[in-house]
Amino acid sequence: MLDRDQCLALDAEDPLREFRHEFVLPDGVIYLVGNSLGALPRRTAERVRRTVEDEWGRQLVGGWNHAGWYEQPLTTGDRIAPLIGAGPGQVVVGNTTSIAVYQAVAAALRLRPERRVIVSDLRNFPTDHYIVQGLAGLLGGYELRDLSEGSFEDAAVVLLSEVDYRTGARADVPAVTAAAHAAGALIVWDVCHSVGAMEVDVSAADFAVGCTYKYLNAGPGAPAFLYVNPRHHAAAENVLSGWHGHAEPFAFEADYRPAEGVRRFAVSTPHVLSFAALEAALDVWERVPMAQVRAKSMALGELFVELVGDRLELASPADPAARGSQISLRHPDGYPVMRALIDRGVHGDFRAPDVLRFGFAPLYIGYADVYDAATTLLEVLDKELWRDDKYATRLAVT
Amino acid sequence: MLDRDQCLALDAEDPLREFRHEFVLPDGVIYLVGNSLGALPRRTAERVRRTVEDEWGRQLVGGWNHAGWYEQPLTTGDRIAPLIGAGPGQVVVGNTTSIAVYQAVAAALRLRPERRVIVSDLRNFPTDHYIVQGLAGLLGGYELRDLSEGSFEDAAVVLLSEVDYRTGARADVPAVTAAAHAAGALIVWDVCHSVGAMEVDVSAADFAVGCTYKYLNAGPGAPAFLYVNPRHHAAAENVLSGWHGHAEPFAFEADYRPAEGVRRFAVSTPHVLSFAALEAALDVWERVPMAQVRAKSMALGELFVELVGDRLELASPADPAARGSQISLRHPDGYPVMRALIDRGVHGDFRAPDVLRFGFAPLYIGYADVYDAATTLLEVLDKELWRDDKYATRLAVT
Known part of the structure; x- marks a missing residue:
C-alpha cells in the first residue's frame, strides 16, 4: 500500500x-x-469573453460569417472526431445527448423499416431509455427489449453505453458491435462516460452520441455530438429536419432537402456561447x-x-x-x-x-x-x- | 417630411x-x-463571466443546485411569460425554436389523434415547415396543407407565425386562433419575430414557440421557449421525453414518467452559458x-x-x-x-x-x-x- x-x-x-x-x-x-x-x-473565460464582447458585441450578426459561428457544429465536430476514432466530416455538434439519441435511433429505425425491435439496456443512463420510450410511443408498433434478455434477433437498432454511468463498467465495444451487425441490427453507442477518459473508437458503429461537459470539460450544458458512419451519410434521415441541416438553408426553400454528409444532422441555430467554451476545452485536448x-x-x-x-x-x-x-x-x-x-x-x-x-x-x-x-x-x-x-x-x- | x-x-x-x-x-x-x-x-459580459468563473469555476457541479442552473428552464420561462401574455408555470426555455416546434406540433397531433391534417404557411420561417415535413414523414399518413388553401377543416393543428420573417406582415392572432378552434383544430403560434417588438398575447393559443436572440437580445443561439396552455398540461405529451422532463429525474427510474405542468416539456441539460446571457437580457426587459x-x-x-x-x-x-x-x-x-x-x-x-x-x-x-x-x-x-x-x-x- x-x-x-x-x-x-x-x-x-x-x-x-x-x-x-x-x-x-x-x-x-x-x-x-x-x-x-x-x-x-x-483559458475558457477569455475565450467566452471574446465571443461575447469581440464577436457578438462588435461583429453583431456578421459573426455568423466572420467569427465562424455558422460552421461551429462541423468545425468542432472535426476536432472531437479524433477522440472517438472518427474522421473529418463524420461528427456534428449541437443540442443535447438526449436529442442526439432521438436523431440516431430514429434514423436507424428508418434504415431498418422491416424490423420492429429496439434493444436498450437498463444500465444505460435513463434519458436514453426515456427518449426511446417517447419515440416508440410516438411511432407505435415497436417492442422495447432489454439487453439482459440476451438477444439481438430481429432488432432494428441496439442502443448501448460504452461505460455504465452508475458502476463504471466498460462494455466490449468491438465485440458487441460485431454481434449487433451479425444479427442484422444497427448499433448506437453512447460514449458520454468514456470520451476523454480513454481511447474511444466508434468507427465500426453506425451512430454514436456523447456529451462534452464531462471529461471533455466544455462546461455546464455544453453541446452534445452525433457521429454518423459515412456508410449511412447518403441514406440516413434526420427526423429533426431543421433548417441548418438543409442543403441550402439561406435559399429559404419551401421544402426540406437534406445537406450532403453529416451536416444534415444539424438542426438549427447553434448555442454560440456554449460552443465558445467547447472550443477552449478542445484546445487542451489537442495536446493530450x-x-x-x-x-x-x-x-x-x-x-x-x-x-x-x-x-x-x-x-x-x-x-x-x-x-x-x-x-x-x-x-x-x-x-x-x-x-x-x-x-x-x-x-x-x-x-x-x-x-x-x-x-x-x-x-x-x-x-x-x-x-x-x-x-x-x-x-x-x-x-x-x-x-x-x-x-x-x-x-x-x- | x-x-x-x-x-x-x-x-x-x-x-x-x-x-x-x-x-x-x-x-x-x-x-x-x-x-x-x-x-x-x-450587462451581459459580466453576467456570463460570473457564470463561467464564479459558478462553474468555484461551485463546479454544485452549480446545479446553488447557482440555480437546474431550475433555469423554468425560472427564465416565468420571466418570458409576461412578454407573451402567459402566466407563471406555462413557459419552459431551452433547445431551439425548431425543436420547440417539433415538440408542440407532435404534442398537438397526439391530442387530436382522429385528425390527419397539418396546416402550415409557406410564409412561415422555413424551418417550421421543414420540421413539420420531418415529423409527418416519420409518422406517415398526414396531409400537409398550406394556409393559402384557406381551410382549417379536419386540421389537427395549425402552425403559424405572428409576424412574417420576410415581409414583416403581422397576423391577427385572436381572429385566427378563434377560427382554428372553431374548426376543432389546435394552434401553435411562432412568435420569433414579434416577441420583444410588441405586446404579444398567446394566452388563447394551445402552444407557442419563440426565440430569444432577436428582439430579446439574449445572444447568438440563445435558448428558445415553449408555451403550453395550462388546459393541456395534464394530457399533452412531450415526444422528446428526456430526463429533465421526468417527474423525478434524479430517481433514475427505468421508465419515463412525465413531470407535472410545463416542466415535462424540458428535455435535458440546459445550455447554462447561453442561459446566463438570457438572464442578463431579461434584466433589461423587466423595466421596459x-x-x-x-x-x-x-x-x-x-x-x-x-x-x-x-x-x-x-x-x-x-x-x-x-x-x-x-x-x-x-x-x-x-x-x-x-x-x-x-x-x-x-x-x-x-x-x-x-x-x-x-x-x-x-x-x-x-x-x-x-x-x-x-x-x-x-x-x-x-x-x-x-x-x-x-x-x-x-x-x-x-
Whole structure:
C-alpha cells in the first residue's frame, strides 16, 4: 500500500502533471466529479469573453460569417472526431445527448423499416431509455427489449453505453458491435462516460452520441455530438429536419432537402456561447496523449480501490481494464455519506439508490488527491460523521 | 417630411432613450438587424463571466443546485411569460425554436389523434415547415396543407407565425386562433419575430414557440421557449421525453414518467452559458414598457417608409398596425445593394430572392439612425454604388 509521500512522488513524475495548471480548481477541494461536470479550463473565460464582447458585441450578426459561428457544429465536430476514432466530416455538434439519441435511433429505425425491435439496456443512463420510450410511443408498433434478455434477433437498432454511468463498467465495444451487425441490427453507442477518459473508437458503429461537459470539460450544458458512419451519410434521415441541416438553408426553400454528409444532422441555430467554451476545452485536448490518460486513469482507480480496501462494497468491476474512469462504491446511507464527504472537501456524487461515485479525471487529479480522498472517506465512515442530521436533507440535484 | 434635426429632437424626447445606454454598439454602425440577432446588452459580459468563473469555476457541479442552473428552464420561462401574455408555470426555455416546434406540433397531433391534417404557411420561417415535413414523414399518413388553401377543416393543428420573417406582415392572432378552434383544430403560434417588438398575447393559443436572440437580445443561439396552455398540461405529451422532463429525474427510474405542468416539456441539460446571457437580457426587459416599444417601433417604420418614398417597392404592409418591427423592400439586385449599404455602416440583411430587411429595435435605434439609414440607402441607389464587383460575392450566411 502506497503512503502519501509515495503518491506525491508519483505526481512529480506524472507525464500529465503540467495539465493540472490548465484548470481552475478551488482551494481545499478534491474534485472527483469530472465524470459529471468537468472542471473549468483556465483559458475558457477569455475565450467566452471574446465571443461575447469581440464577436457578438462588435461583429453583431456578421459573426455568423466572420467569427465562424455558422460552421461551429462541423468545425468542432472535426476536432472531437479524433477522440472517438472518427474522421473529418463524420461528427456534428449541437443540442443535447438526449436529442442526439432521438436523431440516431430514429434514423436507424428508418434504415431498418422491416424490423420492429429496439434493444436498450437498463444500465444505460435513463434519458436514453426515456427518449426511446417517447419515440416508440410516438411511432407505435415497436417492442422495447432489454439487453439482459440476451438477444439481438430481429432488432432494428441496439442502443448501448460504452461505460455504465452508475458502476463504471466498460462494455466490449468491438465485440458487441460485431454481434449487433451479425444479427442484422444497427448499433448506437453512447460514449458520454468514456470520451476523454480513454481511447474511444466508434468507427465500426453506425451512430454514436456523447456529451462534452464531462471529461471533455466544455462546461455546464455544453453541446452534445452525433457521429454518423459515412456508410449511412447518403441514406440516413434526420427526423429533426431543421433548417441548418438543409442543403441550402439561406435559399429559404419551401421544402426540406437534406445537406450532403453529416451536416444534415444539424438542426438549427447553434448555442454560440456554449460552443465558445467547447472550443477552449478542445484546445487542451489537442495536446493530450490519450494512452497516458487511460494509463493514469486506471492507476488512480486502482489506488483508490486499494486504499478503501474492503471497507465498502465495490460496485465497479474489479478489473481496471473493465472500468471507465470512475470508482463506484455501495453504502446503504450513501446520500449522507457523500454529503459529509463533500463537507470535508472531497467532492464525489451519489446515484440512487446506494451508489457513491468517484470520478478520476487524469488531467487535473493526482495520486495524492486520491490518497487524501480515500483517507477522508475512511474517516467519515469510521467516525460515523455522516450521521449528522444536516446531511440528510436532499438537494434538488443529487 | 422630417429633417435630421427634427429626428434628433424626437430622440431627445423619446421615453425609451435611456435604454440605448444599456447596449454595446460599435461606432459608425447603424444596426438594423435586431430582428435577426439583437445587440449585446452592456450587462451581459459580466453576467456570463460570473457564470463561467464564479459558478462553474468555484461551485463546479454544485452549480446545479446553488447557482440555480437546474431550475433555469423554468425560472427564465416565468420571466418570458409576461412578454407573451402567459402566466407563471406555462413557459419552459431551452433547445431551439425548431425543436420547440417539433415538440408542440407532435404534442398537438397526439391530442387530436382522429385528425390527419397539418396546416402550415409557406410564409412561415422555413424551418417550421421543414420540421413539420420531418415529423409527418416519420409518422406517415398526414396531409400537409398550406394556409393559402384557406381551410382549417379536419386540421389537427395549425402552425403559424405572428409576424412574417420576410415581409414583416403581422397576423391577427385572436381572429385566427378563434377560427382554428372553431374548426376543432389546435394552434401553435411562432412568435420569433414579434416577441420583444410588441405586446404579444398567446394566452388563447394551445402552444407557442419563440426565440430569444432577436428582439430579446439574449445572444447568438440563445435558448428558445415553449408555451403550453395550462388546459393541456395534464394530457399533452412531450415526444422528446428526456430526463429533465421526468417527474423525478434524479430517481433514475427505468421508465419515463412525465413531470407535472410545463416542466415535462424540458428535455435535458440546459445550455447554462447561453442561459446566463438570457438572464442578463431579461434584466433589461423587466423595466421596459412594451406599449412604448410598439409605439416607437411603428413610428420608426413609418419614418423609414416616408423617407425611402417610392424609390423601392414596399414588401411590408402599408399599414403600420399590420406590421411587426421591420420594413422590407424589394430590389432585383437586393444582395449587392445590401452589401454596399453595410459597407457604409448601415446594417440590414437580405432574404432571397429580392428582399432587403431593416429591423427597428426601439430600445437602441433612434429616429436620427433611421434618417441616416434611409439617406444612405438612397445614395447607394442613386449613385448605383452597389454595382461594384466586390459586392457580388456571396457570404455563407446572408
